Amino acid sequence: MSSLKSEHQALHVPPLEEVAAVLQTGLKKYFAEASVTVVQCPDLTKEPYSLGAAGLCGSPRLADVGGVPYLMPNIQRDKLYDVKTLAKMVDLPQSFVLGAGAGPHDYIGVNSELMADVVTGTKCRNGSYTAKINATNKCELQKLPDDQTRCALMLNMFASEGHGGKVLRVWAKKRTGDTNLVSCLRQTLEDHYGDKPVGLGGIFRLVEGSAKCHVMPDFSPVPLTCNDDVNKWLHFFDFPAPMVFMSTLVSKDPGMDLRTEHSHGYGKDYGGHYHFDTTPDNVEYEAYYNLAEYMYRIDRPNATHQVGRN
Template sequence: MPTSLVEITETEMFVPESEALAKRLQDGLRQHFAEATVEWVNCPDLTQEPFNLAASGLCGDAVLLEIGSISQLFPRPRVMFNYHFKDILKELYNNYNNVLVIGAGIGLRQSNQQLGELFVNASFSGSRATGNSLKLKNQSRLAFLDQATGKCALESITDNCNLACYPHGNFFISEGKPGKVLKVQAKNCTGLHFLTAMQCTLSQYSVDITPKLVGLGGTFVMKNGRARHHVMPYSWNDKLKTARNIHNWLHYCDLDAPLIAVGTLISDSSYYEKSCQRAGKNGYGLTQSHFHAYSSNRVGGHFHTEIQPTNAEYLGYFHPAKMFYHMDPQPRYDGLQDFTDIMLYW
C-alpha cells in the first residue's frame, strides 16, 4: 500500500509565556478537581517507569501533526492510505538527528489486516545532511478486539524498520531532549474529566481578544481509578453513517489504573480553519483531544474518561508545540469531528 502525502497545511502555533500557561491550566483544573497543581519542572527521565518512552524528554523543536481525520474511517476505512513515519519526518522535520514521536492513531495488525488503536512511542536517529537512513527504536503498541475472546487485547509493535499510521492520528514530535516541561497533577474529579478539563482550559486561548491556536503533547499516568476506553470491532459495519451508529458499533472496555497514555491537545480549531481559508487552503476541523492508553495487564485503547471520578488521580508531563501540521485534511463526517462527540450517546 503506497504512502500518500497529498496535502499538508502548516500553521504557526502560539506558545504562551511559561508561568501564565501553567497558571491558566492550574486554575482550569481546580474548577473540576479537588486537588490540582501545574508547574514547570526539569523533565524527569521518561524512559524510566512508569512512562517507558523511547526518549528521555519532550523538548526541542516541538510540533503537532494530525493525519487526516476520522472521516477517513467512515463509512469504511480508506486503508489504502498509509503514512510511514520515516517519510513524514523527511517531509516535515528538517533536522532529525534525534526525534521522538508519541501519540494516538489507527494501526493495522499485519497478521489479519485488522484495524486497532495505535499507541505510538518511537524514536528516530539519523540525519538528512549526512545521507544516513533513519534508525528506528520502536516501543509502540496496538490495542484491538480479540476475535477469539471478544475482549480487548494489546500487542507490542517490535518492527524496528518501519512504523506506519493508517487513515487517522494525532502526534507530538520533538527532539526528545531534557528540559523544562509542564508537570500536571490532579486528584478527585468533581466536574469535567481530566482531558476535557485540560482542553476546555486551552480553548480559552481561542476566545481571547486575539484568538490563538495553542497545543500540547505529552504523556500521563492515571495512577488511581478506572477509565473507559474503546477499540474497534474486528468486523466492519457498512451502515456507520451517524455518531449514534458509530457509538453502538464501537467496543467499550473499562480499565483499571495504573494506565499510561500518550497524545495531544489543542485549544480549538476555529482559528486554524479561518487561517487556512485566508490562505486559500482547506482547513477542516481538528481533533481537539486524542490519547491512547494501555496497562501492564496487556489491555488498552482510546482513552475517554474516568468512570470513578472521586478515585481518579493523574500525573502528566506535557510540552507546548510551536507548529501544527495537518496532512491530508478532510471534512467532518456527518458533523462528527472526533471520537469525543460519541460520548453524547453514553
C-alpha cells in the same frame, strides 16, 4: 507518501509559567486537588513510562494526519502512513513521536488502536503498542516491532527532538466536574486564549482509579453514519490504573479540520482510546506536556464530518 498534501500554521506559544498558572486555576474548577508547575521533564525512558526518548523538548510540534472520514462512513483501507515519513513531513526527520491513531491493519490483521512511541532517524526505535479486539471479543495488546512504524487512517502526533528540558507537570486528584482531564485542559486554554490556538503534547498517567476506553473492532461491514452507529460498533472497557496515555490537544481549531483532543494509552495487558475516568472520588492523574510551536495538517480529507470525534 511524499505526494501527501500538507499544510502548517504557527501556534500561539505563551511562556510555560503563564500556561501553568492558567491551567492550575482552571483545573481547580474540575478537581478537588490540582497543581500545574513548570519542571524538568523526568527521564521518560525510565519506569513508569518506558518510552523511546528522555524528554518532550526540542522543536515541539503537533500533526493531525488523515482523519475519521477515512474510517467512516466507508473505510479507505489504502490510507496507510509511516511515522518515519510523517516525521520528515513535519520537518523533524530525527524525532521522538508520541501519538494516538489506528494501527496498521494489514500487519495486525484487523483494525486496531495505536499508541505510537517511535524514535525516527538513524537510531530508529519503535515502542508502539496496538490494542485490538481478538477472536474471543477480548481486548488484546500487542507491541509493534522496530521495523513496523506504520499506522492507518489517522494519527494525532506530537513530535520533538526528545530532549530533556522544562515542561508542564499537571497533577490532579478527585474529580468534582463532569469533564475528562484532557477536556479540562483544552477548555481552560480556550477560555483563556480565545481564538489564539495553543497546542500541547505529551503523556499522562492514570495513577489511581479506572478509565472508560474504547477499542475499535475490525472494520464495520456496513457504513457508520452517525454517533449512535459508532457507539454500537465500538467496544467499551473500564480499564484499571496504572495506565500511560499518549496525548495531544489544541485549544482551538484554526480552520484546519482538526481533532482537538486525542489520547490513547495502555496498562499491563490492555489499552485503547481514552474517554474519561469512571472513579471520580479516587482518581489521580499525573501528566507531562510541552507546548507545541506548530500544527501540521497532513492528508486532510476533502469530505469531512464531525461523526466519531469524541
